[in-house]
Amino acid sequence: MNNALYSRTLGLGPDLVLLHGLFGQGANLRSVARALKADFRVHCLDLPDHGRSPWLTEASLATYAAAVRDWMDQQAMPAAHILGHSLGGKVAMELALTEPSRVGKLVVADMAPVVYAQRHQVILDTLQQVASRGCQTRAEAEELLGEVIDDPGVVGYLLMSLERGAENELYQWRFNLAGLADAYGRLREAPIEAAPFQGHVLFLKGSESAYIQASHESEIQRRFPCSQVVTVDQARHWLHIDQPARFNGAVQAFLLAEVV
Secondary structure, X not given: OXXXXXXXXXXXXXXXXXXXXXXXXXXXXXXXHHHXXXXXXXXXXXXXXXXXXXXXXXXXXXXXXXXXXXXXXXXXXXOEEEEEEOHHHHHHHHHHHHOHHHEEEEEEEOOOOOOOOOOOHHHHHHHHHHHHHOOOOHHHHHHHHHHHOOOXXXXXXXXXXXXXXXXXXXXXXXXXXXXXXXXXXHHOOOOOOOOOOOOOEEEEEEOOOOOOOHHXXXXXXXXXXXXXXXXXOOXXXXXXXXXXXXXXXXXXXXXXXXXX
16 A cells, blocks of 8 residues: 655755645645745645545644655655645644754744644534535535635635545545544644754744734744744735735745855
């Protein structure tokens, strides 16, 4: 059995690995990959339990970070820059803290190294309703999601992971819904408590998002002492979608800057 993570690669240059958020897939960050492919060899990974990657018996930040490390080993990639958004940011931080030699520069998009409150239970319940209903069209699934989720952007993000089943032709989720629901508490945890990561780190915060708060900045500095927090104006949690030019420009400038 092939247990390798699914990935798509664009460009040439130093390796840059992109990690998506909860319920997502690597394709969610393809616009970032296209913007950076002139300077980097960019790899869009599907995390375990997401997209076309294998499902794990137990999901956690630790098992996800280990899967990314193993994928790097399979690619003969001793180290790479890492960019992670949301859950992908937590996985990226976990990897940097546990395997610091594997991470060059680190970019964390709208996520802090803290425990987060339970805020996705309604979404999990709605995803289960879609799975149980056995939707025959995407429009039917979209209507169910829209009854509970009032943000069309979130609905569209989730629908990217909906696919028609091969056997019964009903639509189903590409991600491991049962496994993610079981692991939700573990995925909300802070990254492992370890020695601080001494590499250079850029935290990008959406100005309209509450995921990185002022109260988090002391913890960011404690665990990532060579870090900076930059606010992307007029951006929510999906800051790379709301402000792609500002987001991609900040990432490019940070990754290309000479280390002093």
